[in-house]
Amino acid sequence: MRVLNHILVIEDDADSAESLSDVLSVGGFDVTTTGSVHEALEALGKQRFGLILTDRRLPDGLIEDRLQELLVASAKTPVIVVTGYSDLQAAIDAFRQGISDYVIKPIIPEDLIATARRILDRRILEQQFQKEHAFAERLQATAEAVILVLDFDGQVIHFNRFLTELTGWSQEELIGENWLEKCVFPEDIQRVGQLFETTVRLGASRGFTNRIHCKNGEAREIRWSNSKLQDDDGRAQFILSIGIDVSDLSEANQRVVRAERLAAIGETVAALAHESRNAIQRIKAASEVLAMNVHGNADSEEEVTAIQRAASDLATLLESVRAYAAPIQTELESVDLRDVWRRAWRDLESKREHRDAELMEEMSNCEHLAVVDVCRMEQVFRNLFLNALEATEDPVRVEIHCECTSDQVCLSVSDNGPGLNQEQATHLFEPFYTTKPTGTGLGMPICQRIIEAHGGTVTALTQASGTRIQICMPRETAETPSAIREVTLT
Structure with a gap:
């Protein structure tokens, strides 16, 4: 913050420049003095300043005619104009161009120091805000997490780039849309809606998982942490939802569970097939004998055919379950x-x-x-x-x-x-x-x-x-x- 404590004074009168320098030095500021806008631009090309204090009338013109050059060269450093002429229209024009204050001579040292400190304190706060805002933007842009803001009706107010990368939905396609209707699968809407109402009522909810609908029709499993966002008066206005994509973890867990289930099914079906194979063969053999005995009896033949078809269906089912549960070996x-x-x-x-x-x-x-x-x-x-x-x-x-x-x-x-x-x-x-x-x-x-x-x-x-x-x-x-x-x- 040392740069912000350094003030550039533009004053062509040597006595006035020295007086301003003394006043500001007593106030704890570092001061560099120049006699014209040209000299000031040269100084700005070499270093940065926290504040520019300038006379209105200078050897190279009125300051309002050169103000934009100063603002561009100084990266919009705050400017205080000091003048002995009370020109209301000139003051209005200067403010419109971007000056921070307008001081009329004779100068009261305490008031000048207070004005300088007020402007510099505001600039410090602005820089801190900009840093925090930039940090928040970087966090949103780089975090591999969904950041979603909804109003109390469930409409999408804001979301970060990761949600677009994850689902394919753009800002134009989601902002203003109802989140539940657009991105939640129909079978999950009631459950998610109840959680949303709970968050609105209690202020927070965590550890909730549901699928969201991607633009291409695919589903992603998201684990949510939800809380209310408040305005400056402490009134809750929005719901902030932070989501972590747990699709891969969910799929891995499902594969483990499926593998365990398949192993159990495989063992059961192997034993069942062994015990059932002989029984099915006896059913088929007996039905073939029975078919010969009832030959010519249409009703009986139809019933025997139904028995044979049922035995065949049972054998097919057992073989299908065995094929599904059996380990798959591949010869590539x-x-x-x-x-x-x-x-x-x-x-x-x-x-x-x-x-x-x-x-x-x-x-x-x-x-x-x-x-x-x-x-x-x-x-x-x-x-x-x-x-x-x-x-x-x-x-x-x-x-x-x-x-x-x-x-x-x-x-x-x-x-x-x-x-x-x-x-x-x-x-x-x-x-x-x-x-x-x-x-x-x-x-x-x-x-x-x-x-x-x-x-x-x-x-x-x-x-x-x-x-x-x-x-x-x-x-x-x-x-x-x-x-x-x-x-x-x-």
């Missing part, structure tokens, strides 16, 4: 994914007989090379294609679009069927959840486990019509282990 190969999905489509030829079904490839410059277990990925594509065939009335159009990044091959597999709503897309990969009248609800969860076992990701996206599944798989790179062999499928 470098392969063109087009060969994989084309062979999977050919495998379903019997399902496409007498149907108007077509696989459409939207080709790109992507090389389509990925490091995968061929048999496992064929299983994924067969499941996706079979779902499209079963859900879509003719004509069936399955479209695959591929895009490559430096380390991934991303596929978009879509059909022209009835599509998925938001709830169905959210639960599609949950075990035993199905949109079909019949089915185990394990097909898509098994696909997800296969893709994740490759280090990839799979996402169900909602759109105006049809179902769209996005798959991203590791691409063959220079770092691909040499032990992985290259194959061409036929």
Whole structure:
């Protein structure tokens, strides 16, 4: 703050300059004197001052004619104009141009010192405020946390750049919008709304977690700390919410829980399948004998067929659960994914007989090379294609679009069927959840486990019509282990 204690005096009369210097020195200020605006500009080019004290009439003109030069050269250092002429219009013009005070001679030393201190104290407070404001801006800009301000009606007043980076929502798209309606998933609105009301009533809430809706339809899990913001009179006006993205932690916890659950299911199903296999075989053998005995009796034959179908369904269910719970071992190969999905489509030829079904490839410059277990990925594509065939009335159009990044091959597999709503897309990969009248609800969860076992990701996206599944798989790179062999499928 030493610079702020240094005052530049511009006075062409030597006696007046000396008098001003003495007065200010007694007040504890350091003083540099100059005789013209030209000399003052030279001094300002060499150092900074906390205050400029200047006569109005100087050898190189009236100060109001040169004031902007001084303000620019001094980075808007406060200016006090001292004059022996009481010119009201000149004072008004000077204030309009940005001076801080206007002092009429003769000068009262105590008043001049008090004026200088008042202006410098205000400047110190302004600098402190600017530093604090700049620090707050840097904190908002660099902190990897959501900073969100809402009014008591839930409308968005302010948010930081991290929220945009996290969700894709811009200021224009969110400011003034209702946060619950725009960014909270429908199934969470009531719970989040109750927490909001609690925060308004009690003043704070912490440790609450919910998903927020990103612009691209994805969800992020956020842990919130909420409190009221007060104005200068102590009245609460807004809710400040600080959010930490815990999506990765939540996903990791879910994977651990899922792995433990799968291990338990695997052990149970293995034992159940062992004990049930013989029983199912006895049911099938007995039903075959029974079918021969009731041959010609239509009603009895129908009941026997129902028994055989139930036994077959039970065997299929046990095998599906076993496949879902069993550890996935992959034998990786470098392969063109087009060969994989084309062979999977050919495998379903019997399902496409007498149907108007077509696989459409939207080709790109992507090389389509990925490091995968061929048999496992064929299983994924067969499941996706079979779902499209079963859900879509003719004509069936399955479209695959591929895009490559430096380390991934991303596929978009879509059909022209009835599509998925938001709830169905959210639960599609949950075990035993199905949109079909019949089915185990394990097909898509098994696909997800296969893709994740490759280090990839799979996402169900909602759109105006049809179902769209996005798959991203590791691409063959220079770092691909040499032990992985290259194959061409036929």
